[in-house]
Structures are given as C-alpha cells and as structure tokens.
Amino acid sequence: MFTNYSFSVKDRFLRYVQVDTQSDPQSTTCPSTEKQKDLSRILVQELQAMGITDAQLDDNGYVYATIPSNTTKQVPVICFCSHVDTAPDCTGKDVKPIVHTNYDGGDIVLPDDPTQVIRPAEHPYLLKKKGEDLITASGTTLLGADDKAGVAVIMDMAHYFMTNPHVKHGTIKILFTPDEEIGRGVDKADLKKLGAEFAYTLDAGERGAYEDETFSADGVTITFHGISAHPGYAKDKLVNAMKVAGAFLESLPTDSLSPETTEKRQGFVHPVRINGIAEKVTLEFIIRDFITAKLAEYETLLKEKLAATLQRFPGAKADFEVREQYRNMKEVLDKYPQVSAYAKEAIKRAGVPLIEMSARGGTDGSRLSFMGLPCPNIFTGEMAFHGKHEYVSVQDMQKSVESIVHLSCIWEEKGQ
Template sequence: MSNYTNFNKSLENRFIKYAKIDTQSDPESPTCPSTLKQKNLGNELVAELLEMGINDAHMDENGYVYATIASNTDKNVPVICFCSHMDTSPDCSGENVKPIIHSNYQGEDLILPDDPSIILKMDEHKDLKHQIGNDIITASGTTLLGADNKAGVAEIMEAADFLIKNTEVKHGTVKILFTPDEEIGRGVDKANLKKLAADFGYTIDGETLGSIEDETFSADGAKLIINGVSTHPGFAKGKMESAIKILAEVLDALPKDRLTPETTHQKEGFIHPVGIKGQVEQAEAQFIIRDFTDEKLEEHGRFLESLVQSVMEKYPNSTYELNIKSQYRNMKKILDQHPQVVKYGIDAIERAGIVAKQQSIRGGTDGSRLSYMGLPCPNIFAGEHAFHSKQEWVSVQDMEKAVQTIINIACIWEENS
C-alpha cells in the first residue's frame, strides 16, 4: 500500500480549483475542443505538471493534455496511461461553480444555499449512508459540481505529484492523458495514441468507491428524417401529410413498458429519443440506441426501422430516411483478451483497503473507444455521484482512496514485470 496522504488538503484544494473553471462542452459546435474554455483548464494542468518537474507536459491544438512520468525501475514494465476528461456535461450549467465542503457529514439533509429547494437526502442518495464522518463536496445549488470528471483529473494530478516526489516508490513509465469533449461523445476523436505510446490504460471516471468497470454499453446514434407533404392549410384536405404528426406517431409507437431508459436496468437496452425539430414539410428526431451486445443493438435498430415503416404505410406520399451510426462498443470484448489489466486494477483497489466491485456501466467512457483503438482501458472509480445535476457530490475520502488506487496500479505493474 502506498504511503500517500492528502497533505495540507492538497487534493480537495486541487479539485475545487478545477471545478471553478467552466469547461462545459457543446454538442452543436463542430470544433475540437467544442468550447475554447476547456483549454483554460488544460493550460492550468500543463502549468502544474511542468511545476512538478514533468518536462514534456503540453496541450495540443485540439485541447488534449499529454504528460510522461519517467520509469524509475530497471525492469521492462508495460507503459500505463491514466486518463480523465476535462469537460462537463451540457445538461446542466457549469458556469460560476461554487464548491462547498460539508465537513464531518453525519447523515443530515444537505441544503444547497443558492437554491434551498436543492436538497441531498440520504434516502435518495444511497451512497451517502457510507459517508458518515467524511467530508462531502457539493456545488451551491445553481450549477453542477463537475466531479464528473474533475475528481478524476484531480486524483491523477495528485498521484502524479506523489510519484514524482517519492522516488522510492518503483514504477514503469506512466502516461497522463486529459481529454476534451467526452460528455458529447467525442472524447478520443483526436487523441494521438502514437504520441501517447501506452500499452494499457485506466480511465478514472467511475462512481462508487471500489468500483472497476470492464463492460460498457455498445452504442449507436440514429437520425430519423420524415419528409411530409406541405400545402396551404386552408386547401389541405386530402393533400397534406404533416411530417410533424407522422414523427409524433412514430414516437408514440415506441414501447412504453420496455426498451426505454425509464423502464430498464442492469443488462437491458433501450431506444431513446433525445431531440426533435420540425415543420410540416420535414421533421427530424435524434435517438440513442444502447445494449450490451452488438446483436441486440442491431436488433433494436431493425425494430426502430420496422416501426417507422409501419407508420409510413398510412402516408403514401411521404418518405423517410433513417441513418444509424456506430458510436462506441462494449469494451469487455477487448479487455477479456488482456485479463491482467482488470486483475491489477482489482488488486490495486484491494491494496487500498477497499472491497473491489467489478461491474458493468450503463453508459460509456473514453475507455470504450480507446480499447478498440488499441489501448485496453477499464474504468476505475473517481467517487463522483449524481453527475450531470445540481445535486452532484463527491467525498474527499473516496477521492483519497482513488489516488491510492492509481499509485497502487503503477506499483503492481512494476512488481509483476
């Protein structure tokens, strides 16, 4: 076990500094990064890494931060990368975040001062019951906190600082990668894996203390365009076929008791409309399609198309286009080929004195795509909870355990080489 201690509260101070920097990404923007303000955090991280003595730390033109902690062992150790994303979700404001530390939490309701209607209650946030005596960080009630994924960023930075200062702790070459735009599905679009030159990776972007996720959804995105028939509404009888109404029929025909996010859990997938726009002549819907196997994912795509076709039969003069695109795939298929990556992650968690929880994530991480790009990459807990919301929170003590886990992973790879 590493002898890491959160000296002088450096971990929460680091996290709070990052949380105050607005890094919200924008799915409508075509640029990379999607918002220039993400580079503000990137610049801060590079400055801190250089100050630690990590001389190659830099940010590229696309907002990716790269850094290398040199090996301090004679052994030939695989190169390990730790990765977190810098952006916060478009679902909730990340502007003017005011982090608040609730010290020595005793199970009370946490009422957020800038909007007292935002209350964190233990019976609604089950993990709070494991936090008695810990220090909980929330936002102030009008924004998200940004623990997703600035908790991970702070933990990697803290671990890097420890490894640089404690040269007696043996490790191979460690790479650091901070990405933009993960929240809008573009987190590794322009990641330069040749430059990164790592063999295996770990994203630090999970929720509950002790969790390690080696399985994600497989994901597709779908765009449905309905081309209706528009005429003057005063003379429309027998002629008009409103694309808006046709699209509404399609959406209404989706199952209500299955295949939806609100009716599924565990290993069940779904078809989820996430945006609509339209006029009488043309209407459009965006969907996300999710499941744990590629076969079921394809089945959901075929089901959506058959449902559209059955509605369209009633509108002989209208047409549709349904485009389904791959977003990411379940990383388990890749990770099963490299069992030591997950095993060493579990060993590292247990060495930090925690029960490891190997589980699936009903979502995706940068690691899903990195795994398919040649960097097998499970996801380790960062301690973030209720992300993408004003109730988001993180525990300082959980973050300390994540830092210990990161350091332990580096040590365990060295020991086993």
C-alpha cells in the same frame, strides 16, 4: 506509503470545478468549446511545475504528459486518462463548490436554491458517507465531479510520484481529453504520441468500483419528410412531418426499452433530440445494450415501427441512418487479463472492498480499447452526475489516488 503524504486532490478539485468546461454537441469544432482549454492550460502549468517537463496541450484540446520510469525493469507503459469537459445536460458556469465537513448523514439543502435537496432516501450511497467530507455544488449548477474528480485524482497521483522518487514505477503517461460527454473524447487522440500499451480511465462512481464492461452503442437518425402546403389551402395536400414524427414516438414501448424502465443489464432505445418544421423533422436516438448483437434487434424494431407509422400518413417518407458510436470494452479486455487483475489487486491494497460493475454508459476507454489501447475504468467517488445533486466524497477521491499509485507499483513489480 501514504502515512506522511498530504493529499492535494481536494484542493485541486475545488479549483478545477470552478472553470467552466461544458462541451457542446451542436458544435463541429474540436474541442467543441474553446473554454475547455482554460482548464487544460492550468493542468499543463501544474504538471510542469511538478517537474513533468513534456506536459503539453495540443490544438485539439488534448493534454499529454509523462512521468518518467525510475526502475531498471522492463515495464509496459501505462496511461491514466480523464476528461475535462462537463455534460451539456446542466450548466457548468459559475460553479460554487461547497465542502460539507464531517457529513452528518442527513438531507443536504443547497443554499442557492433551497428547493434542491440531496436526500439519502434518493441517493442511498450517502448512507455510507456519514463522517466523511462531501463536496456539492450550490444548487444552480452541476458540480463537475464527472470527471474533474478523475482529473484531480490523476494530478494528485502525479504529485505523489514526483515528490516520492523512491517509490518504483515504470513510465506513466497522462492523457486529459475534451468532449467525452458528447461522445467525441478520443476522436483526435494521438495514440502514437501517447505511446502507452495499456490504460485506465478514472471515471467511475462509488468507492471500490471497477468497470471492465460498458454498453455497446449506436446512434440512429430518422429524418421525416412531409409535404408542405399553405395551411389555408392544405386539405388533402399537407402532410405534417411533425405529426408523423409524433405518431412514431407514440408507437414506441412505454413499459420497456427506455432508460426510465430499464436497469442493470437491460438495454434501451432513447430519443435524445428532435428538430424540424412541418416539411421536415429530424429525430435522433441513442441505442444501448451490453450485447452488441442486440443493437441490430432494437434498430429493426425502430424500422418496423417507422414503416407502420408511414402507412398511416400517405405521402410521408423517411430516411433511416445508423452510426456506430462505441462497443463494449470487455470484448477487448478479456484478451488482456492482467489489466484487470492488477487493477483489482491495487484497489484491495488501498484497503477498499472491490466492487465489480458494468457501466450503463460509455467512457473514453470504450473507444480506446477498440483503438488498440485496452482501457477499463476505475472509481473516483463521483455520484449523481449530470445534475444539480452531484456530489463527491473527499475520502473517496483520496482512496482513488491510493489505488492508482498502487496500480502503477504493481505493474513495476511484475516487470522483468
């Protein structure tokens, strides 16, 4: 199928990462940053140039497009989805991608900041990439492979089908979302307009990875209320909310239940933001576990620690708020076994060993699944995301393209 096909995924990726699309968790708009639309407009133009006439960008920053069916069979409508935004954790402005052709297996020194070195000792997946072509940033920014690798893969898949009309497939929908990195990726997605029955995100890591399970997630906000007083006359009056919040944080476990002390299927409680003054402090947490019921256990632990802390500071008060963020997609996907079965077969047809994984995080697919669109996650090759050591293999991206082309064909083969 791909013998004479010239992949476009590398060139697309190199273009896309140079567009700053960082999202902003403090913004209340949708998208959270208008600059995300800069890339989305480019994608619409490129899709239309391929002949996909209905490609469009809406006011909220979502790109919708359709590759029309070319088969007489009745085939469920499937969708491929990736997000255009990059994480707020590290700047995505002025990204300078560097291609390391025929990677030699050694340390990679990033030229714009030689103290930034990507070492196989710290990134063991690099040991599998010797002889491949790697792309990194230059040392002062993230790369943006999360998830512009997924965007580029989907765009190359679209290009493949539009230039190979003899390859049979059903109707394929494309969805590019904003603000996934700040947990709002599908807040305003119009699933009726999308019109898909099943979907796949392209947002997983190493070659062959297939994820049908994610964390379940809640957000917790604790607001500490102290008592303000003039510091010169504060004896027996002042209750400093910052000290109360600090004591509460100090009471949390240091050897467990945190991202830095957990792995595999272990959950965690993670403070992500603190803001305030002596009178009032707001502390935000993310709570994660593969077993949804455990979230309530972790939240009870926080309440118990909070109550004990308040007893130490007479006069202090606190509000405790829990917000559901997303749930483990496996709870939905187990009801539709063909969605996973076809994806696994497609990865194997691409000549890639299948790696079944559970994502220690969430994707747009986590929420889409519970919105009525079952949506697991497929590899793109993106690695070490959200930081300056991010990298991706060109060959991994190409295998991702092959996998979702095969996946589309499998859905057609199974049609009636």
